[in-house]
Amino acid sequence: MVRLDKIYTRTGDKGQTRLSTGEQVAKWHPRVAAYGTVDELNAALGVAALEADGELLARIRRIQNDLFDLGADLSTPDRGRVLEWTPLRIITSQVTRLEEEIDAMNEHIAPLDSFILPGGSRLAAHLHVARTLCRRAERAMAELASMDDEPVNPEALAFINRLSDWLFVAGRAANSNGTDDVKWVPGANR
Secondary structure, eight states, X not given: OOOOSOSOOSTTTTSEEEOXXXXXXXXXXXXHHHHHHHHHHHHHHHHHHTTOOHHHHHXXXXXXXXXXXXXXXXXXXXXXXXXXXXXXXXOHHHHHHHHHHHHHHXXXXXXXXXXXXXXSSHHHHHHHHHHHHHHHHHHHHHHHHHSTTOOOOHHHHHHHHHHHHHHHHHHHHHTTTTXXXXXXXXXXXX
């Protein structure tokens, strides 16, 4: 269980922070950038949740919790060292749940016949903002994973990739199951 009695520590005043392993890194380290972007995504979902209700709200809240799991996973790189605790990792069932939810939402939505613009309803607009942040987090995680000695859990990469698809489909669901999507009209303003 996490317990925070004091919020400021002054340990980051010189641009350094610690991973959950105790390893000290710069605040601009690619690993910190990756889990920081995941945190931005989570905050955007908090705004989207203000417009959601019912099952979609419950799903958003589950994903927000999963994003904290993802941050914990990213902040605890598996460098082959024995730790005093079992690190929290994203697992296959979290990815599978996203896929099942995508399929359930998509079942009620007509196939795309055009690309769509981010927007429509307020909720859809918020979900599209979250989707773009999710893609940024995915790029940061993929970049981190490409580096020597910067391991990233493959399930974490699958989760963030699937989540951007989930957010796209949820945005369409929030647009009256796609009927209120705003379609792209190529060259419309030439």
